[in-house]
Amino acid sequence: MEPSIFQGFQVALEFGNFLVLFIGVTLGILIGALPGLTATMGVALLLPFTIGAQMSAAASMSMLIGIYIGAIFGGSIPAVLIRTPGTPASAATLMDGFPMCQAGNAGEALGLVTFGSFCGGMISCAIMIFLSPVISHFAERFSYAEYFALAVFGLSMIASISGGNVLKGMISGIFGLLLATVGFDPVSGVPRYTFGMPGLLDGVSFIPALIGLFAFSQVFMDISILTQGKFEQPALKNMIPRIGGMLKHWFLIVRTALMGTFVGSLPGAGCDIAAFIGLNEAKRSSRHPEKFGTGIPEGILGPEACKSGATGGAMIPMLTLGIPGDAVTAIMLGALTIQGLQPGPLLFKDHLDVVYPFFASMILANIVMIFVGFVSAKYIAKIVSIDKKILLPVICVLSVIGAYAMRQSLFDVAVAIVMGVVGFAMRKWDYPAAPIVLALILGPMAESNLRRALLLPDASVMMFFTRPITAVLLLFAIGTVIFGLRSSMKSGTAVSDAR
Amino acid sequence: MNRKNAVWAIGFALLLAGCTADNTPFPSKPITVIVPWAAGGGTDGIARALAKEASDVFGVMWTVNNKTGGMGVSGHDFGARARADGYTLTLITYELCTYKALGRANLGPDDFKAIVQINEDPGAITVQADSPWNTLQDMINHAKENPKAVKVGNSGPGSVWHIGAAMLEKEAGVEFTHVPHDGAAPAVVQLLGGHIDAVAVSPAEVRQHVEVGRLKILGIMSKERMADFAEVPTVVEQGVNVVHGTWRGLAAPKHTPDEIVATLEEGCKKVYDSPAFQEAAKQAYLGLQYRNASDFQEFLKQQEIAATEMVSDNG
Known part of the structure; x- marks a missing residue:
């Protein structure tokens, strides 16, 4: 039979292949x-x-794709419920997801995560299937110079994700950039600031740092509230997510999904960077940017669609x-x-004959994900109502x-x-943690690519103006900073008015 | 991690049982192979192919444990310090011979006892298909007239391919601009985009792009021409005396008893010769190269000397 996308679905829907896909997605959600x-x-x-298990190529890819799609989605569940991103890509989602959950709308927050993630994934699948060669050619x-400019654009978002206080956001961002210089020098290969500790050769390990900044700092925070006896268990209402309200933001979802697909298709830039770009875009295009961080739907849909968009994008350079x-x-x-x-x-x-089942599995994995996500949301949301005295030790162990x-x-x-202690101190004195995450992801990317660009015999400062993509990205960066400063001034006045 | 713990647990259990292990023939329990590089990479692939066949040949389970980080330092270091009883082996790679010279770790081939070498891949000097250079000499001539103008991408500072390009530079008496990347793949992407002039990586890493006509190989740093690229001359044929490549092999901690190493060597030769292993290597486009324990140990020593010389010349 002539290979086609239908034949692809036929293979992907074979009982064994679909079963491992389903297991993969479910397992992936748990892992994430x-x-x-x-x-x-x-x-x-x-x-x-x-x-x-001697799986066939189709079965093993079904399983791995399932895990990938499931885990990228699953990471946002604890981000929303307990302010702990399961995977780095979910650090952007928690900024609105967690406040929404604290307001008692855990079910709705999970629904938004699921829906945003699904749309992003599906749109990126479509791009991957129809436009792979075009995208990879552009990438x-x-x-x-372009990678450096992209990293600078990413770092400029610190201005817009600092939650009202740009100065404190910049201080955390610079602290993050300093941490990012630890480890092998990307150009000479000499170890820097490792103090002879082999554990620091690759830099401050990103995942453990993230766990400290979010999970441990939250645990410490909760303990300090609990010991003062002021703790209130968040209420549980709005358990069933409503799709109608989400469709209102369809244009945001499509835009961020497309951005995510492109970012994902760049080797070296993935879901984590995409998620922040999505949040930034949601805030930039919003009519009420000052409400971000208080728990609004756009603050979840933007990063979720963009980060899942990156999953399909990441497949493009691999396949082409x-x-x-x-x-x-x-x-x-x-x-x-x-x-x-x-x-x-x-x-x-x-x-x-391999490529089409691969495409089909990507689509099916997203469908399984939204199914599992919606069915389980009601039950998973109950995690927030678990007694903190039981929940906190469990979080610590995990x-x-x-x-x-x-x-x-x-x-x-x-x-x-x-990093947990650092994160706790930061929260006490009201320094945002997200800029550190952004700096840890983008610092090495900015540094190594700037230095590579300057190594070249034809290097000059003019490259930031004469290379079109570089120039556009740097303009975006400047725009983001100006926008961030303006909106933070606005929300600053809003706060002082309220007082 | 469970597997590793299980191995330890069994190890301690045997120890507690009054050292009965002394009389049991080797091997009598699972063997762990430490891989200093990530799952899914070339080193991991060959380790898994080896472990699969070795489980049959030795009659005990061989498991692979990826211990990554520090450009291979973590895994090599862990493997060198493991109990010298032949139950924890390391899949060592070229980088082991560079750690001392690069000041990354006080770790080298002397910390291991070689068992067998199983793979070797030469460097391939590759350029865009429409590049004006058709031979290595064309590229060298251009570099002679324009010092530092030729941009050569490699897989990382001090990496095997960085050292390979530096050897070429020294032997041909020219100067390149070396551009280090985070692995060979990003370097190849930059070459495809025309942002650099050449890369020195293994033939497998550019093979597909050569076949579809986007890249061409000017010279291969092997002793003889490669069967898969029979039309491409070696670098030596083109008048530059450089033979350089990456390799992988199996080694045990240095105090491992000789008779255990001998048993492992004998069995691993069988594994190497098995059709399944040969086929797995071929599928992954990994070059096959066998050296027995003593030859491999000697080879390791020479590699470390050569790498040290190269690094100290280049600062």
């Missing part, structure tokens, strides 16, 4: 929801299993060039190689495991605890 267990780790853990035009778009696709690439398939330009020519699991290193557990 546990702090420290990321999509990358889930796929890396399950890869040996797919080999051991090839990104060189060092044989080059991974992020850490997860790097492992999938290995999985395909083990199956005797080399992703790349030849795959589209010789192995459409966080320690999560920090340890990444590299099986106790050093990383120490990193998480230290």
Whole structure:
């Protein structure tokens, strides 16, 4: 039979393949929801299993795709419910998700996460299926200067995600950038600021730092509130999400999903960067930017659609060039190689029988995800009503495991605890944590690409003006800073009026 | 991590049982292979292919444990410090020979006892298909006339391909601009986009782009021409005396008893020769190269000397 997308669905819907896909998505949601267990780790853990079970290429890809899609979505569940992002990509979602949940609308928040994530995933699938060659051709035009400009654009968002106080946001951002300089120098390879500790050679481990900044700091915060006896259990209402209200924001969803797809298609930029870009876009285009951070739907839909958009995007360079778009696709690439398939330009020519089921599995995984997400939202939302005296120790244990699991290193557990104390102090004095996350993701990207660009024999400062993509991205960055300052002044006055 | 704990647990159990292990023939319990690189990569792939066949040959389970970080330092370090009883082995890679020279860790081939080498991939100097250079000499001539103008991408500072390009530079008496990347794949993307002039990576990493006519290989740093790229001359044929590549092999901690290493060597030779292993390597486009324990140990020593020389020349 001539390979077509229908044949792809036929293969992907075969009982065995669909079963492992379903298991993959469900397992992925669980993995994503546990702090420290990321999509990358889930796929890396399950890869040996797919080999051991002697799965066919289609089945093993179904499973790994399921894990990927499930985990990227699942990471937002604890972000919304307990202010702990399960995966780095969910750090943007919690800024509006958690306040919404605290207001008692846990079910609605989860519904928004599920719906935003689903739309982003589906739109990016469509782009991946129809426009892969075009996107990958455009992505090839990104060189060092462009990557640097993209990172600067990302960092400029610190101005808009600092929640009213840009100065404090910048202080945390700069602290994050300083942390990001720890580890191997990207150009000379010399270890920096490691103080002879091998655990710091790769820099301050990102996942443990994230666990500390969010999970531990929240635990410490809750304990301090509990011991003062002031704690109020958030109420539970609006358990069933309403789709009608979400469709109102369809244009935002489409825009952010497209942005996410493109960001995902750049090797080295993935879901985490996309999520912040999505949040930034939602805020920029909003008529009431000052309400962000108080728990509004756009603050969840924007980052969710953009981050899930990046999943389809990350597949594009893998399928067209044989080059991974992020850490997860790097492992999938290995999985395909083990199956005797080399992703790349030849795959589209010789192995459409693999490519189409791959596409079909991506679509099905998103459908399974929205199904599982909506069905389980009602039950999962009840986590917020668990007594804190029981919930906090559980979060602590899971966080320690999560920090340890990444590299099986106790050093990383120490990193998480230290960052937890830092995060707690920051919250006490009202410094936002999101800028640190952004700086830890983008700092290395900005530094290494600027330095590579300057290494080149034809380097000059003019490259920031004469290279069109670089210039546009830097303009975006300037615009974002101005916008961020203006809206923070506005919300600043709003607060003082209220007083 | 559970597997590792299980291995430890069994280890301690045996110890507590009054050291009965002394009399049991080796191997009598699962063997762990430490892989210093991430799951899904080339090193991981060959380790898993090896472990699968070795489980049959040795009659005990071989498991792979990825211990990543610090550009391979974490895994190599863990493997070197493991109990020297032959039950924790390490899949060592080229980088092990560079750690001391680069000041990354006080760790080298001396910390291990070689068992077998199983793979070797030469460097391939690759340019865009429409590049004006058709031979390595064209590229070198251009570099001679325009010092530092030729931008050569590699897979990381001090990486195997950075050192390879530096060797070429030194032997040909020219100067390149080296651009380090975060792995070979991003370097290839930059070459495809025309942002750099050449890359030095392994042939497998550019093979598909060569086949579809977007890139071409000017020279390969192997002793003899490669079967898959028979039409591409070696770098030596083109008058530049450089033979350089990356390799992978199995090693045990340095105090491992010789008779255990001998048993492992004998069994691993069988694994290497098995059709399943050969096929798995071929599928992943990994070059096959066997060296026995003593040859491999000698080779490791030379590699470390060569790498140290290269790094100290380049600062």
